Amino acid sequence: MMNLSFLVSFLLQPQFQSSIKLLVFGAVVQAGGKFYTWLVHRIKFKYYITAQFDQGNPAYEWIVLFLTEEKIWNRSRSFRVVARSSRREWGVKARPDTDNGGSAEYVPIYDEEQLFRWRGYWVEISRTTHPHQRHGGGGSNIHMVIYTTDMSVLSSLVEEAKLRYLKVSSPHVMVHTMGDNNSPYGHGAAWTQVKRKARRPLESIILQEGLLDSLVHDAQEFLSKEEWYLQAGIPHRRGYLLHGPPGTGKTSTIYALAGELGLEIYSLSLGSGTIDDAILQTAASSIPSKAIFLIEDIDCAFRAREDGDPAYPVPNSAFPYPPPPQIFTKKSPVTLSGLLNVIDGIGSEEGKLFFATTNYIDHLDAALLRPGRIDRKIEYKLATRKQAEALFLRFFPQYSNKALVASGDEKVFDDRNLPAIFSEAIPEHEFTTAELQGYLLLYKEDAEEAANGIPEWVKQERSERLEKKKREEAAKNLRAERFKGSGINGANTPASNLF
Numbered sequence: 050m051m052n053l054s055f056l057v058s059f060l061l062q063p064q065f066q067s068s069i070k071l072l073v074f075g076a077v078v079q080a081g082g083k084f085y086t087w088l089v090h091r092i093k094f095k096y097y098i099t100a101q102f103d104q105g106n107p108a109y110e111w112i113v114l115f116l117t118e119e120k121i122w123n124r125s126r127s128f129r130v131v132a133r134s135s136r137r138e139w140g141v142k143a144r145p146d147t148d149n150g151g152s153a154e155y156v157p158i159y160d161e162e163q164l165f166r167w168r169g170y171w172v173e174i175s176r177t178t179h180p181h182q183r184h185g186g187g188g189s190n191i192h193m194v195i196y197t198t199d200m201s202v203l204s205s206l207v208e209e210a211k212l213r214y215l216k217v218s219s220p221h222v223m224v225h226t227m228g229d230n231n232s233p234y235g236h237g238a239a240w241t242q243v244k245r246k247a248r249r250p251l252e253s254i255i256l257q258e259g260l261l262d263s264l265v266h267d268a269q270e271f272l273s274k275e276e277w278y279l280q281a282g283i284p285h286r287r288g289y290l291l292h293g294p295p296g297t298g299k300t301s302t303i304y305a306l307a308g309e310l311g312l313e314i315y316s317l318s319l320g321s322g323t324i325d326d327a328i329l330q331t332a333a334s335s336i337p338s339k340a341i342f343l344i345e346d347i348d349c350a351f352r353a354r355e356d357g358d359p360a361y362p363v364p365n366s367a368f369p370y371p372p373p374p375q376i377f378t379k380k381s382p383v384t385l386s387g388l389l390n391v392i393d394g395i396g397s398e399e400g401k402l403f404f405a406t407t408n409y410i411d412h413l414d415a416a417l418l419r420p421g422r423i424d425r426k427i428e429y430k431l432a433t434r435k436q437a438e439a440l441f442l443r444f445f446p447q448y449s450n451k452a453l454v455a456s457g458d459e460k461v462f463d464d465r466n467l468p469a470i471f472s473e474a475i476p477e478h479e480f481t482t483a484e485l486q487g488y489l490l491l492y493k494e495d496a497e498e499a500a501n502g503i504p505e506w507v508k509q510e511r512s513e514r515l516e517k518k519k520r521e522e523a524a525k526n527l528r529a530e531r532f533k534g535s536g537i538n539g540a541n542t543p544a545s546n547l548f
């Protein structure tokens with residue numbers, strides 16, 4: 050009895066009642082919080098659209114530019130600072146008063162979520178990175194949440210992003226390349242690097258007469274005939290193979306053509322040895338239409354080993370040595386069937402110009418060269434005298450006939466026709482345009498010296514080549530001697546394996 054009355058008096062105490070009220074209030078607040086979260090989630094789930102942009106896909110580039118222009122990341126307090134280069138980095142302006150903001154790019158570490166309004170809609174952005182992602186769309190993704198149920202808002206945003214991207218990139222040629230081992234986005238990620246190159250004028254490419262014009266005309270006609278291809282049931286794609294010695298202008302031609310036609314380039318090299326069938330497939334399938342797909346050194350998919358030396362014998366008691374690690378030359382992991390699949394697959398995407406380059410057309414399989422895969426083969430040769438003269442005039446345009454007539458200095462032209470002096474000293478088809486360009490760069494301030502010095506340069510180059518040939522012969526003989534009787538064609542083993 051005594052205990053009960055004590056309990057009742059305890060319960061009636063004001064301090065106890067206050068504690069209970071506090072407890073109930075806390076529970077209500079907590080439940081309210083949980084309900085709010087639940088409700089927000091329900092609303093979000095019902096009333097939002099999500100989109101993901103994968104690095105390596107062109108749409109990722111559009112959206113990053115869009116977010117940069119909208120200054121979404123400007124509140125960021127962490128930056129990656131990289132020296133300004135032709136490589137595309139969507140940095141924020143460090144100094145709003147200048148156009149290019151100095152010598153470095155300030156690229157925000159985009160990892161914090163950001164919320165902003167766009168045309169009256171709330172949009173939330175976040176980014177995740179996967180440093181070791183190998184296949185499937187690159188190493189970084191942007192996630193977008195738009196608080197609306199109207200899909201057209203998303204598509205308007207993406208279209209606007211694309212238009213802005215095209216506007217920004219139009220004065221340049223955008224060259225997309227694959228990530229590599231040093232890429233911050235991981236090995237093998239597709240198209241993770243974008244370089245902005247100044248457009249190269251077509252006139253700066255010096256080829257045999259008519260060749261460049263016919264190529265430009267061919268590509269222009271192809272791009273304008275989409276409807277015709279559709280009607281005829283022919284895949285709207287065209288393949289070109291540019292072949293010839295290194296330094297004769299194959300890559301430069303493609304870049305200049307891309308600038309002329311306003312196309313972006315997606316370029317990879319099979320010579321890098323890091324691209325296999327799966328990566329090639331991923332890369333090819335994420336190229337947008339109306340773009341150039343360029344495969345450099347395509348012969349690397351065919352070459353088993355340099356000069357086709359016989360198979361290296363399995364080590365045995367008579368010959369217990371394992372194969373030298375470098376006996377195999379750069380052989381791309383891409384297989385012929387993988388390559389053909391990709392080239393044929395380009396047909397399903399409309400408006401693609403496919404370019405391949407090689408220094409060794411003879412290494413290519415006939416299956417690759419058939420029309421439908423390669424529609425035009427263009428041979429690049431060592432420089433002719435005419436090309437040498439044109440190159441000289443590119444360096445010294447003041448010596449062109451026209452310029453001299455205009456300046457009233459025709460006498461100088463008669464006495465000292467420097468372009469002719471230069472070109473006549475150059476033997477036909479012996480040097481590459483790149484070699485001649487390298488020479489002219491040494492004398493870019495002095496046309497007279499450039500023209501006068503060329504006979505001596507030719508003599509020196511010839512003697513250096515002869516010396517090199519002799520050294521190579523000697524090394525080849527030494528290799529053959531060392532491997533005599535081993536069953537190996539040691540002549541083809543790199544010298545580094547012998548010592």
Ligand SMILES: Nc1ncnc2c1ncn2[C@@H]1O[C@H](COP(=O)(O)OP(=O)(O)OP(=O)(O)O)[C@@H](O)[C@H]1O
Pocket residue numbers: 253254255256293294295296297298299300301302406407408429482483484486
């Ligand atoms: N025909 C050319 N006209 C103008 N410039 C040229 C020409 N050939 C070479 N060059 C110059 O030489 C350099 C190398 O040229 P480019 O890379 O286009 O040669 P390439 O044939 O593609 O070589 P590789 O087979 O090694 O890729 C560039 O700086 C380019 O400007």
